[in-house]
Amino acid sequence: MTNQSPVPVPVSVALIGFGLSGKYFHAPFLKVNPCYQITAVMQRHGEDSRAMFPQAALFRDFHELLRQANAELVIITTPNDTHFQLAMQALKAGKHVVVEKPVTLSTNEMAELMAYAEKNNQLLVPFHNRRFDSGFRTVQQMVQSSLIGEIVEAWLQFDRWRPQPRVHWRERALPGSGILYDLGPHLIDQALCLFGKPQAVTAYLGRQRPGAQVEDMFEIWLAYETLMVKLHAGMLVCDPTPRYLLRANGGAFVKYSDDPQEALLRQGHLPNNPYWGTEPPEAWGIMYKNPASxxxxxxxxxxxGLFYRQLYEAIRHQQKPPVTAMDGYHTIQLIELAMESHRSRQWLSLN
Structure with a gap:
């Protein structure tokens, strides 16, 4: 008699939104994972989701989807200023909820969602997918293993060369738009994963491009007891800058190239081969033990895909989710403090 692994019971999913995030960062990983079954998609315009999920019901209205769709899990990938309202409605409909970063625009809204989810034993999970970048996972290994000693300075940067503002909600004068709400959650979450909550924060938010309606660069400094962390993002960076830089009492680590997954996903590749996300040697970072090495x-x-594999274990087997709601709260808290620091031109304590 042979021992056979139990067949996983798929989680039924409603995917809300099929723009950049829904189409490229969520749908491919759900499609190749047998632990999930997409039963419904909400797409305001077009029907291109049918090509990936022909069996899923297509909805134009969120309320109608909640009434009619068979789904345990709702994944929200809509514009930032809609997240709170949609997430609360999904929670009240009895669903587990994944929300694109940032989950909400304020800590007050986040606390309200968290309280409801906890009271009703539901999962509220921020989608902080950059924890699963090749570069960040390598930096995390470097920090945890103390290969270069105690870290005293860290730079985390997410820069682009986009000299002309786009006609897009992310770059219009709307609540939740601008680079701090767009790329800020990635860098803040990475810093919190690596080093925990800082003691104090200061920030500068700028508009560098002519015609920019919202902030298109930021620099945030996080102060720890023996460590300084710089977070930077900008749209006018055409020179090679490190994506990650660590300096320590036993050496340094620098990495310029970015994770390969986004480019592959935008080209239409599915993450269904064992070499997915593997970097070529020329993209690896450089470790220094002294200036000559x-x-x-x-x-x-x-x-x-690790996000959704870990999420399945959280839903079916009550394991820890890949990102906790409190992680999302702390990220939004630092966004609020960065904005207040910029306005007041001073360091702010997290105490």
């Missing part, structure tokens, strides 16, 4: 350090494999 430079050693290529192999990157760990990037895999956004």
């Amino acid at each position: 430079a050693e290529a350090f192999p990157s760990l494999r990037g895999d956004y």
